[in-house]
Amino acid sequence: MCALCGVLGGAEHWADAHARPGAFTRNTGPAERRRERARRVAEANRILAHVGLVLSDWRGTTFRLSTRTGKTELVGSLAHLWAAAERLTGRPLDPLDPVLLERMERPA
């Protein structure tokens, strides 16, 4: 259920589409799904690190998003990740923000 609006069986996120004829998805089997979740956690953390957040997989069913002080939210999919990140940091998270982009471009 979408926690924001209470609609049962919230919309499938396009990046997590179920395998069906013609659809492109990495959700084609348990191993492929686990691999994609791990990659997503790693890549999301490259972005979230710049705003002090850490994402981790929680039992392969949901994601746990935490601040450095331990404030945590569980998020089901990418559909809710960015809204949760904004709630935890208390500010908008904008992929066009020049400050964020400059930080991302600095060598690690």
Add this chain to the structure above:
Amino acid sequence: MSAAPALTPVVLLTGFLGSGKTTLLARLLRDPALSDTAVLVNELGEIGLDHHLLERVDDEVVLLASGCLCCTIRGELAEAVRRLLSRRSRGEVAPFRRIVVESTGLADPLPVIATIAADPVLKHHVRMGAVIATVDAVNGRDQFARHPESVAQAAVADHLVLTKTDLASARETAAAIAALRALNPDAPLHRATDALDAPSLLGERTLLTGGFRCVPAPVGARPHGDAVASLSLVFDAVDWTVFGLWLSMLLHRHGGTILRVKGLLAVAGTDGPVAIHGVQHLVHVPQHLPAWPEGGDRRSRLVVITRGLAPHAIERSMTAFGLLPTAPAIAQGR
């Protein structure tokens, strides 16, 4: 008559008030090949639609305070589609193979598309078909400047039908076409005065093919002030995971100002191109096309049409996320 398809396509006919939607629909439905079409309309206009599968839908937009897209549900539309499907399964209506929804002229097309794509019941029975937008050659440009809904209607269309060209001067028609191309560079553009292939227009949503090209907006075509802009990029293979994170983040923050995202992606580690279609906050399920055209360009192509958002900011963001090389991709937009 053949059996109903597993997922019945829902075609959306949109266009501003007086742009000729009902006239076009009446004409298309005269084609015998489309007799198995159910039609849902918001209002019964002066031009009678003589069709045996015609139902009226009352507007009911439910938008909860959160503004979450999945809550923007057109209750009456969803109910009308469910009722039609139910009557078909009971044999109370002819076994139609497609549904055409004619929206009101003032409607933003997104809630209709979102209802079809995301409704928890409907998504198992129907899928989005083509979006057809009628645009008046005489008044279209003026409507784009005054009514943001008309911009959204033209930008999301899979087919554009230019109407009233017989009433417009050659100059007005050329200006209307330039205005349309600035909003929607690549959708097939038909003139209502020409012969139209009705089954093709009311068919499936046109999937991007391997031959999809980024068509640059015409130089100087800025009929809506500087608010609407398009960006066309050609680049190498993308990392699907990073692309998914980036696009979902972009649409979360800026979905309201991104009228359309359309592209054909070369995905690293995947054979065949992946077609992406997005309308504001909503992205359709990506389609995996079987193969690139023989000898064709196998690079990714992405078109983004924005309203009030500088295209170069999107390109800069893609570069910082590692989706574009540091050297600029081939940017054809403005």
